[in-house]
Amino acid sequence: MKLQDVKSAGDVEIFDGEYGKISSAGDMAIRGKIRTETLKSMGDLHAAEDVIAGKIQIYGDADFKGTLTAEETQIYGDARFHKGVKIQDLKVFGNLRAQIIDADTFQVHGELEEAEALNAEKALFNGEFHVKQSMNLGKGEMNLAGKSTVKEIFCESLRVSSRESGYQGIFAGLVSRGKGGTLTVELIEGDELDLENTHCDTVRGRNIRIGKGSKIRRVEYQESLKIFEDGEVLEKEEF
Structure with missing residues (x-):
C-alpha cells in the first residue's frame, strides 16, 4: 500500500x-x-x-x-x-539539550547544553558540551570553546584540542563566545589519548599524550606517555 x-x-x-x-x-x-x-x-x-x-x-x-x-x-x-534518542547519524548545528543519546555518528557544532549520557561510535564536538554522567565513545574528537564538562569518558581513541583553526565557515559563528576552551572531567579511559586543555583527575590508557593547558593528577599508561609544552602530570605509573 x-x-x-x-x-x-x-x-x-x-x-x-x-x-x-x-x-x-x-x-x-x-x-x-x-x-x-x-x-x-x-x-x-x-x-x-x-x-x-x-x-x-x-x-x-x-x-x-x-x-x-x-x-x-x-x-x-x-x-x-x-x-530517548536513537539515531544512526545525528548532526546539530546550534544548541542541543537531551537525555540519553544513542548514535552511530554524532556531531554538534555549537553547544550540547545538557545531556545525561552519550553513546556513540564516532563523536565530533566543535564548541562546548555538558554531560552529567558518562560518554561511551569509539572515536572522539573535541575542538573546544568555552568550559566543557563531563563526569567520565570511556573510548577507543580521543583527541581534545582548543584551536581556532578547528572552526570554519558557519561553525565560527556558532562558537564565537571566546578563543579556545577547556575540558573538566573526573576520568578518561581509552587506548589512544591525545589531550590538550584538559583538567582531569585520572587518565588511563595505552598510548597517552598530555599537551598544552592540561592538568592531570594521575596518569596510568601501558605503552607510552608523552608530556609536551606546558602539560602537567602530578603522578604517573606504567602498568
Whole structure:
C-alpha cells in the first residue's frame, strides 16, 4: 500500500499515522505518533509524541517531547529531546539539550547544553558540551570553546584540542563566545589519548599524550606517555 505524502507551502499539522514523505515550507506540529520515510521542515518543528523516521531535515528549532528513532537527522537550529534518542547519524548545528543519546555518528557544532549520557561510535564536538554522567565513545574528537564538562569518558581513541583553526565557515559563528576552551572531567579511559586543555583527575590508557593547558593528577599508561609544552602530570605509573 502506497503511503500518504504531505507537502505544505506554509505551516502544517501532522496527526497519528504512517507517511511516505512529509515536508513544509513553514513550521510543523506533530500531534500524534508517526512513522515516516522522510521529514523536512523549513521552520520550527514541535513533536508531541514519538517519531520514527528515515531521514529528517529541520531548518529551524526542534522540540521532541517523545522518543526519536531515525536513520539520519540534521537540525540547523536549536534542538531539545525530552526523552530517548536513537539515531544512526545525528548532526546539530546550534544548541542541543537531551537525555540519553544513542548514535552511530554524532556531531554538534555549537553547544550540547545538557545531556545525561552519550553513546556513540564516532563523536565530533566543535564548541562546548555538558554531560552529567558518562560518554561511551569509539572515536572522539573535541575542538573546544568555552568550559566543557563531563563526569567520565570511556573510548577507543580521543583527541581534545582548543584551536581556532578547528572552526570554519558557519561553525565560527556558532562558537564565537571566546578563543579556545577547556575540558573538566573526573576520568578518561581509552587506548589512544591525545589531550590538550584538559583538567582531569585520572587518565588511563595505552598510548597517552598530555599537551598544552592540561592538568592531570594521575596518569596510568601501558605503552607510552608523552608530556609536551606546558602539560602537567602530578603522578604517573606504567602498568
